[in-house]
Amino acid sequence: MRHPGRWVAIAVIGVLVAMFVHLLVTNKAFNWSFMVDEMFRPPVVEGLRGSIALLVTSMLIGIGLGVVLAIMRLSENPILRGVAWAYTWFFRAVPRLVLVILFGNLGILWARIEFGLPFDRQIGALFGVDDFQARLFGFSALEILSGFVAGMLALGLSEAAYMAEIVRAGIQSVDEGQTEAAQALGLTRAQVLRRIVLPQAMRVIVPPTGNETIAMLKDTSLVAFVPVSTELFFQLRAVGSRTFQVFPMLVAATLWYLLVTSVLLVGQYYLERHFSKGAGRSGRARTTLRGIAAENGGTTGKVAGT
Amino acid sequence: MTELTVSASPDGTAAVSGPMVRAEQVHKSFGSIEVLKGIDMKVRAGEVCCLLGPSGSGKSTFLRCINHLEKINAGRIWVDGDLIGYRERGGKLHEMREKDVAAQRRAIGMVFQRFNLFPHMTVLQNVVEAPVLLRRVKKAEARDRAAQLLERVGLGDKLGAYPGQLSGGQQQRVAIARALAMRPKLMLFDEPTSALDPELVGEVLDVMKDLARDGMTMIVVTHEIGFAREVGDHLVFMDGGVVVEQGDPREVIANPRHDRTRAFLAKVL
Numbered sequence: 001m002r003h004p005g006r007w008v009a010i011a012v013i014g015v016l017v018a019m020f021v022h023l024l025v026t027n028k029a030f031n032w033s034f035m036v037d038e039m040f041r042p043p044v045v046e047g048l049r050g051s052i053a054l055l056v057t058s059m060l061i062g063i064g065l066g067v068v069l070a071i072m073r074l075s076e077n078p079i080l081r082g083v084a085w086a087y088t089w090f091f092r093a094v095p096r097l098v099l100v101i102l103f104g105n106l107g108i109l110w111a112r113i114e115f116g117l118p119f120d121r122q123i124g125a126l127f128g129v130d131d132f133q134a135r136l137f138g139f140s141a142l143e144i145l146s147g148f149v150a151g152m153l154a155l156g157l158s159e160a161a162y163m164a165e166i167v168r169a170g171i172q173s174v175d176e177g178q179t180e181a182a183q184a185l186g187l188t189r190a191q192v193l194r195r196i197v198l199p200q201a202m203r204v205i206v207p208p209t210g211n212e213t214i215a216m217l218k219d220t221s222l223v224a225f226v227p228v229s230t231e232l233f234f235q236l237r238a239v240g241s242r243t244f245q246v247f248p249m250l251v252a253a254t255l256w257y258l259l260v261t262s263v264l265l266v267g268q269y270y271l272e273r274h275f276s277k278g279a280g281r282s283g284r285a286r287t288t289l290r291g292i293a294a295e296n297g298g299t300t301g302k303v304a305g306t
Numbered sequence: 307m308t309e310l311t312v313s314a315s316p317d318g319t320a321a322v323s324g325p326m327v328r329a330e331q332v333h334k335s336f337g338s339i340e341v342l343k344g345i346d347m348k349v350r351a352g353e354v355c356c357l358l359g360p361s362g363s364g365k366s367t368f369l370r371c372i373n374h375l376e377k378i379n380a381g382r383i384w385v386d387g388d389l390i391g392y393r394e395r396g397g398k399l400h401e402m403r404e405k406d407v408a409a410q411r412r413a414i415g416m417v418f419q420r421f422n423l424f425p426h427m428t429v430l431q432n433v434v435e436a437p438v439l440l441r442r443v444k445k446a447e448a449r450d451r452a453a454q455l456l457e458r459v460g461l462g463d464k465l466g467a468y469p470g471q472l473s474g475g476q477q478q479r480v481a482i483a484r485a486l487a488m489r490p491k492l493m494l495f496d497e498p499t500s501a502l503d504p505e506l507v508g509e510v511l512d513v514m515k516d517l518a519r520d521g522m523t524m525i526v527v528t529h530e531i532g533f534a535r536e537v538g539d540h541l542v543f544m545d546g547g548v549v550v551e552q553g554d555p556r557e558v559i560a561n562p563r564h565d566r567t568r569a570f571l572a573k574v575l
Contacts, residue, residue, distance in 0.1 A: 180418070181416075181418060183408070185412070186409065186410075186412030189404055277426055278426050278468030281468070293319065
């Protein structure tokens with residue numbers, strides 16, 4: 001035998017896998033048929049839909065606001081820089097669980113949220129006007145800032161702080177010469193960012209953003225503390241405690257999260273491939289290989305799996 | 307190489323009135339280090355002006371001041387009669403808005419030492435991008451012209467390639483085509499051949515010679531004495547942030563009047 005170590009490893013792993021399968025098949029506590037039945041019940045699927053909606057909306061807020069914060073952080077304006085820094089500082093310092101509960105309870109501060117001139121009543125008093133009000137519009141906080149919206153805002157605003165750092169790293173990874181060349185052609189700073197810098201920064205931004213998205217999927221389970229009930233884990237746990245089948249429902253949760261994460265990974269793969277156009281050695285190596293294959297009279301299309 | 311006129315004015319003749327570039331007492335400092343100590347210069351339309359000098363003499367910095375990539379601390383630069391980067395009102399200079407600076411740069415092409423092609427775009431996209439975005443040229447029209455320009459620099463067969471797949475010399479020729487696509491009236495070259503392998507220098511210089519023959523106004527920061535002698539109409543030798551000596555390239559190279567020029571030429575020739 002050429003690799004005795006490998007055969008030993010295979011034997012050990014084989015035994016461990018067999019033990020694991022034995023556990024899955026023979027232990028009654030798994031209660032597979034019950035689990036599969038409950039996993040696809042309408043309330044659970046509804047919860048899954050809620051979790052995915054939270055994931056998508058909070059990541060959209062996180063990425064959108066994150067890009068804005070990163071640009072502010074890199075701007076020449078010291079006030080914008082300071083604001084972006086303070087934002088990142090606050091939302092990275094507070095745990096997401098605390099944020100989620102905090103946002104769920106913001107209704108305590110205001111019954112209504114109104115926008116207008118600050119200190120309007122006090123200013124009115126200065127000029128001798130009683131109860132002067134300069135409010136432009138408002139809405140009931142208890143209605144808006146509860147449940148789904150509160151959870152979405154807590155997760156999205158927190159995510160923006162992390163995304164800001166990722167986007168900043170991405171932008172800074174692009175060679176200064178790219179900006180100069182584009183500016184020399186006459187592009188404005190906004191055009192340079194949109195057409196030249198950000199597309200190249202994406203190569204650095206996408207992989208950690210994939211990480212963030214997966215982390216966010218799992219953090220959606222925190223909104224149970226807002227409280228939001230249309231959420232996957234909350235629903236599965238509810239079934240578990242109602243039927244005293246806690247463990248099968250935990251396994252169901254594991255499987256659902258595994259499934260959604262796998263789908264996300266496929267998406268990430270295609271995104272990465274899209275943004276690596278023309279980048280680095282892989283592109284060059286592929287053409288070189290194709291050239292060599294062509295010279296050798298081989299088929300050109302099948303090299304390097306393209 | 308195919309014949310194709312790319313001169314600034316549509317009728318192929320350069321404007322006669324006034325110099326293309328005029329610099330007056332240009333000063334530039336980085337922190338406490340003064341890099342340019344009062345540069346005066348004139349470049350006429352259609353002229354090829356070569357900037358020579360040891361590294362650190364400020365020649366690249368001066369070139370970058372001409373299209374306001376560097377802000378000057380004092381002095382004035384005009385390109386084709388327009389004051390660059392500033393507006394003069396009541397005897398005072400006010401810095402231009404970013405949008406207006408960008409508009410001024412559109413008429414000034416620049417080629418960099420390290421090419422700076424956009425790696426995420428194909429060769430054709432690199433050349434088409436700015437005209438479509440900034441000059442509102444139709445896509446098809448811009449493509450046709452880009453293809454012509456790339457043909458002219460000898461890369462007609464590389465339209466779909468990415469910059470990473472090209473040699474340095476090819477990349478620099480794409481960079482020249484990219485700058486020409488904006489139909490500039492002035493081209494700035496910042497050591498265009500310094501990052502190239504020796505055997506690739508010739509192909510880039512050939513394109514530049516071709517361009518000079520067509521009457522393009524060019525300012526070239528270079529160490530290629532041969533190019534300056536052959537193509538240059540005017541040579542400016544800089545050292546320590548000042549213009550030491552200038553004149554006809556053949557004259558200056560053959561009989562440098564200044565010790566510093568003589569010492570420099572002795573080293574590079």
